[in-house]
Amino acid sequence: MVVEKEKYLSLLSKEYPTIAETVTEIINLEAIMNLPKATEHFISDLHGEYEAVQHVLRNGSGNIKEKIKEIFQGRLSTKEMNQLATIVYYPNKKISLIVSELETPEEIEEFYMLTTTRITELCAFVVSKYTRSKVRKSLPPDYAYIIEELLFKDNTTSNKDDYYDKIIKTVISLDRGKQLIVAFAYVIQRLVVDHIHVVGDIYDRGPAPDKIIDTLMDGHELDIQWGNHDVLWMGAASGSPACMANVIRISARYNNLEIIEDAYGISLRSLMLFSEMNYPEDRYQPFLPKIDPDSEEKIYPEEIRQIAKMNQAISIIQFKLEGQIIQRQPEFNMTERLLLDKINHDKGTITIDGKDYPLICDYFPTIDPANPYELTKEEEIVVARLTEGFLNSERLHKHIQFLYSKGSMYLTYNDNLLFHGCVPLNEDLSFMEMTINKKNYKGKALLDKYEDILRKGYLNRHRGLSYQRYLDYIWYQWEGEASSLFGKDKMTTFERLYVSDKTTHKEKKNTYYKERDNLQVCNQILEEFGLDPQKGHIVNGHTPVQERHGEDPLKADGKLIVIDGGFSKAYQPTTGLAGYTLLYNSYGMQLVSHQPFTSVEDAVANEIDIVSTRRIVDKELKRKLVRETDVGARLTNRVNDLQDLLEAYQDGILVERIKK
Structure with a gap:
């Protein structure tokens, strides 16, 4: 342990090579912890x-407006405070609108002077709980010097008032008043919450x-x-066909297929052609997309019909893929969710929990009653192409990697x-167990195991079937009973689409939600x-x-x-x-x-x-204070290490590196 400590201090000394720099940092950190x-x-x-x-x-859950009131109440009218808040939220658009309504250059100059003065005061108040170093790192490079000068001006003397006024007037005269205010607004947005x-x-x-x-x-x-919806996309990006099918179905349901095609560049052409060829009849009412009544975008009846058919086609593919997972993963205890083999194609009914229900739609052109969970050759091609699209979308993986790097x-x-x-609970309030690879997990250990599976599933996304088990467990997070993200006994997607009797739609919440x-x-x-x-x-x-x-x-x-x-x-x-x-x-x-x-x-x-x-x-x-937070605990450990480094310098164990 002594040797390891000396190695660590030797590495730390490269960052703080002298006694003076070590002492300065200790003082700095101790000061920060008292903020x-x-x-x-x-x-x-x-x-x-x-x-x-x-x-x-942008408004910090109303925090910016609260700070404006705290500073300017009694000095500005409600209208003026609202205008300042809007400038902070949407500086480019709001300033352009205000300036367009002013008639003379003098009015425009007065607006810029007044707004710059007010937003500087607001920004100074917002950043007052931070160190100069932290504030400096948040400043936009183009205006960092000017903003820093204005933020940290000396208010105890009037000797430099003309200096600060001249900075603002010069910025305005150079037609950069708007850009300076915009820069201030973004600093406020960035630092009003940490x-x-x-x-x-x-x-x-x-x-x-x-x-x-x-x-x-x-x-x-x-x-x-x-969240459960995030994990669904993470699973699709990891190569899980079942997660991918759910992602497309939900996007179709909410008329958001543009997210897949336009935002992430994943072609749905194969699914569109497949749905047109295999679902020619107009029997798609349960699959109509939800249209936002407030949307200004016009959607044509033919487009609605096409989305509904794609939804219908991908839903059946989803149920088949999920059935395959349930059959190969007995640990999931989900055999009651195998419903495709319970369909009576002659009568147009389905048996659920021993009771027969009429189907809203009994049109299943791609289901083989003798082997209902097997994909047709065409469906296999569609799934392969779609999965490849999710695996190769550069922008999608940029976003998913961000979720993994910042998430847990x-x-x-x-x-x-x-x-x-x-946190899944049993009815007796004990933590619910899940068996994974013949080992039981519950409580914190279960969530840790789920996270491990999610990370390994994504990291090994190009290894194919050898990592199928990880992908199956990622899908389980979406609708498994012991999933901490789902929290119900079952997901009744099939029933909601195909059975009108709402008693079949019920999903029992985990005991956690009752307790x-x-x-x-x-x-x-x-x-x-x-x-x-x-x-x-x-x-x-x-x-x-x-x-x-x-x-x-x-x-x-x-x-x-x-x-x-x-x-x-x-x-x-x-x-x-x-x-x-x-x-x-x-x-x-x-x-x-x-x-x-x-x-x-x-x-x-x-x-x-x-x-x-x-x-x-x-x-x-x-x-x-910062000292009482998790950040404070880390800073305290850092101070202790720096004090050990200081002792090592003073005892001659380490030698200062004096710069020439």
């Missing part, structure tokens, strides 16, 4: 709703998950807890436990993941909160927080709102509920912000 804890921003279930998600990220937690489900339902990921890749420090099944962070769905309002259960889960129940919280997404029907997102006296309020438009009629987010700063936790977002155009032109309501979840008795 207020930075703001964490929790969001979940984004479901491709790019514009609404982007707005919430860290984002995305608690799952970026993909599916909405039109632009790819744009959301591009935004996340280009912004804040963040982490992602994978769960996260413990600053005493809180974050996961998308549930998550139980403080004892929440404490049990926190302890399982090594957290102190007295300090910790559980943060979940996955299940839309039925606020319209009186459901409370705070469970177990605030110990568990559900932040899926429904960004997805498909959920909003049921939930009655458009999303929950959570803020955790040095003063405590606040739950923020949001009303539906209208449009960027409305936000810019009419300064219509998302109406957000804040609710205190947990209030710190004293303001929390």
